[in-house]
Amino acid sequence: MSSGKTEIEAFTQLEGDAWGGLLGVHGRMMRLIERDLAERCRMSHVEFEVLLRLSWAAGLRMRIQDLAADSVLTRSGISRVVERLERASLVNRESAPEDRRGAYAILTVAGLALLRTALDGHVGLVRERFLDRFGPDELEQMAAWWRRVEDAGVGS
Amino acid sequence: MSSGKTEIEAFTQLEGDAWGGLLGVHGRMMRLIERDLAERCRMSHVEFEVLLRLSWAAGLRMRIQDLAADSVLTRSGISRVVERLERASLVNRESAPEDRRGAYAILTVAGLALLRTALDGHVGLVRERFLDRFGPDELEQMAAWWRRVEDAGVGS
């Protein structure tokens, strides 16, 4: 891990530290988060994310495609997640009246309650392991960086 | 996505932008990378990562557990990845003489060649979509941040 051979084209040391560091931090955090959510709420991170997004949405409801748009998962993945959450009575599905192809996922009272439980502890974990290592100005800087990356790479 | 209700405990706007931004950027990048590697080399990112790590290692060989240690995957996952790579003749497996429980994964000539092909293009993609958005001092700052996170969060 210390000496990147130059016999093949590769990242510079600096690039490797920045990009590889992001991958490493993300991987480690996700492991912790998945384990925490599984133990406390029998829930995966994608399921948690769907519930969280729904709790932010007006009327506690979102179209499946909108859920998929900024998710790690594809539409088919989201479809299955919503199906699982529906079986657990955490969301309901409802056909969209304005476009009968579409469907809404709607957070239930039980879903909101479980989300509350999940958040309480999840927020603490992410803060303890990540956010608390940075000052407010640094968090602002970081957020600005992510915006910079996302604004530029809209393609696909 | 604009108004985080305060009725349930949640991240602050700033925290959400920093942490959520990291998740978003990682997700988007991984999608691009997975697709690129699949199209050009019929290879997943974890397989690519294993080959890359082997290319860095002395003697082009690493123990399975060392491969798993800083990977997203568990030992069983790495075991299967190495199995796949072995079937594709990209690595060889060899029993470790100093500890006969252990095994080495060893990069083959074909594996190194395919890695070279994969890297050529992968590096360009990551630069174009991510690294090039930052100056050298910013990359240094970012790398320092990741070190800060990793140095503190050794537990589990």
Next chain:
DNA sequence: GCATAGTAGGTGCGTGCGCACCCATCTGTC
């Protein structure tokens, strides 16, 4: 020596997800 605990790697099972494809519906053109 023997017994026990710990570790490296591999495997059966269950599951989650992407891909390709399906159907229903909307949109646009004629």
Next chain:
DNA sequence: GACAGATGGGTGCGCACGCACCTACTATGC
């Protein structure tokens, strides 16, 4: 109206991976 193409959502199939467990081996204690 009719039709083509695009779009939203769901599904069969295949595969990759985590979990729990197994075997083989090492390390430690007696």
